[in-house]
Amino acid sequence: MKPITYELMKTCKQTGARLGRVHTPHGSFDTPTFMPVGTLATVKTMSPEELEELNANIILSNTYHLWLRPGDDIIGEAGGLHQFMNWNKAILTDSGGFQVFSLSDRREIKEEGVHFRHHLSGEKLFLSPEKAMQIQNVLGSDIMMAFDECPPYPATYDYMKASVERTSRWAERCLEAHLRQNDQGLFGIIQGGEYEDLRKQSIEDLTSLDFPGYAVGGLSVGEPKHIMNEVLEFTTPLMPSNKPRYLMGVGSPDSLIDGAIRGIDMFDCVLPTRIARNGTCMTSFGRLVVRNAKYARDFRPIDEKCECHVCKNYSRAYIRHLIKCNETFGFRLTTYHNLYFLLNLMRKVRKAISEDRLGDFKKAFFEQYGLNQP
Ligand SMILES: CNc1nc2c(CC[C@H]3O[C@@H](OC)[C@H](O)[C@@H]3OC)c3nc(N)[nH]c(=O)c3cc2[nH]1
Numbered sequence: 001m002k003p004i005t006y007e008l009m010k011t012c013k014q015t016g017a018r019l020g021r022v023h024t025p026h027g028s029f030d031t032p033t034f035m036p037v038g039t040l041a042t043v044k045t046m047s048p049e050e051l052e053e054l055n056a057n058i059i060l061s062n063t064y065h066l067w068l069r070p071g072d073d074i075i076g077e078a079g080g081l082h083q084f085m086n087w088n089k090a091i092l093t094d095s096g097g098f099q100v101f102s103l104s105d106r107r108e109i110k111e112e113g114v115h116f117r118h119h120l121s122g123e124k125l126f127l128s129p130e131k132a133m134q135i136q137n138v139l140g141s142d143i144m145m146a147f148d149e150c151p152p153y154p155a156t157y158d159y160m161k162a163s164v165e166r167t168s169r170w171a172e173r174c175l176e177a178h179l180r181q182n183d184q185g186l187f188g189i190i191q192g193g194e195y196e197d198l199r200k201q202s203i204e205d206l207t208s209l210d211f212p213g214y215a216v217g218g219l220s221v222g223e224p225k226h227i228m229n230e231v232l233e234f235t236t237p238l239m240p241s242n243k244p245r246y247l248m249g250v251g252s253p254d255s256l257i258d259g260a261i262r263g264i265d266m267f268d269c270v271l272p273t274r275i276a277r278n279g280t281c282m283t284s285f286g287r288l289v290v291r292n293a294k295y296a297r298d299f300r301p302i303d304e305k306c307e308c309h310v311c312k313n314y315s316r317a318y319i320r321h322l323i324k325c326n327e328t329f330g331f332r333l334t335t336y337h338n339l340y341f342l343l344n345l346m347r348k349v350r351k352a353i354s355e356d357r358l359g360d361f362k363k364a365f366f367e368q369y370g371l372n373q374p
């Protein structure tokens with residue numbers, strides 16, 4: 001099966017952004033791109049057909065969650081994750097490194113891996129680089145993530161140094177385990193927090209292993225946005241320019257634009273689908289909490305500048321009514337619109353890069369969205 005390759009098409013003359021294309025065994029996608037998150041083998045409330053309609057070309061799922069429920073063995077018997085969830089385009093799976101540190105408590109990090117308790121049943125579990133690769137291999141995702149530690153924010157320099165060195169040793173074990181199983185794309189995850197020398201060390205360790213792509217990990221973990229931008233400022237230029245760069249867990253419209261400007265190609269975040277389920281929508285003019293009483297008789301679309309199916313056919317008053325009555329269709333409408341909004345934003349970002357005007361696009365978008373110009 002052909003591995004992951006990256007085509008760098010163009011670099012924006014106004015910023016550090018780049019236009020590219022990633023090729024996977026389940027199709028290609030243009031970058032910069034936003035990847036909808038389908039942690040439990042579904043992008044919540046969306047069907048694969050609707051995701052196709054939205055032009056999503058790659059979605060995410062999660063090793064930790066699928067290993068626990070329904071079990072990678074069941075997905076394996078189904079013929080893998082593409083078959084199981086009836087999605088025939090690209091799938092990226094995270095390794096579980098983040099979930100072990102964010103969901104479970106009473107965890108113990110050892111050189112061989114992490115001992116922890118199931119976040120629901122309390123059952124004692126163990127995840128290691130080899131186990132994370134074995135699960136992802138059974139899932140059959142097109143892009144797999146190395147098993148890493150995503151350290152908490154903030155973390156001391158000494159803690160971060162030891163963590164980066166262990167994550168680098170784990171990455172090597174992932175690669176060895178991976179190469180024994182198949183030739184799918186395995187991305188290394190760069191750690192190091194806000195320490196420039198540790199980010200550099202992580203990049204050197206991981207690029208020496210020659211992964212087909214690299215993620216910037218350890219961000220969007222509670223640090224102020226200016227810290228994330230400063231870290232990207234000195235990290236992305238040190239990353240290979242001929243490989244995809246994936247910023248994990250990001251994010252909001254402004255963070256996507258700021259990340260693209262700093263040379264990031266791939267983004268994922270549960271934000272659009274998560275806030276949709278409590279009735280909050282992203283619009284060209286900022287966030288709109290459609291469940292608010294002031295929309296009870298507002299028959300305009302969520303976003304009058306949006307071309308999506310929801311904004312062409314349904315009003316704020318109707319969607320507010322459904323959300324207030326906890327009607328599933330209401331969550332489907334807000335989710336569909338929010339995913340369209342972010343996927344369409346990345347289309348506009350790619351067009352701005354092709355016309356060397358991403359800096360101007362950012363200025364206009366931030367003003368209209370109501371963001372102060374940093
Ligand atoms: C939200 N901020 C954030 N998420 C992060 C994730 C999880 C994304 C994964 O977790 C689920 O979303 C919470 C999704 O499943 C997603 O990908 C599949 C990370 N994963 C790893 N392995 N290493 C990191 O350094 C890391 C940093 C993050 N920062």
Ligand SMILES: [Zn+2]
Pocket residue numbers: 302303306307308309310311337340
């Ligand atoms: Zn819309």
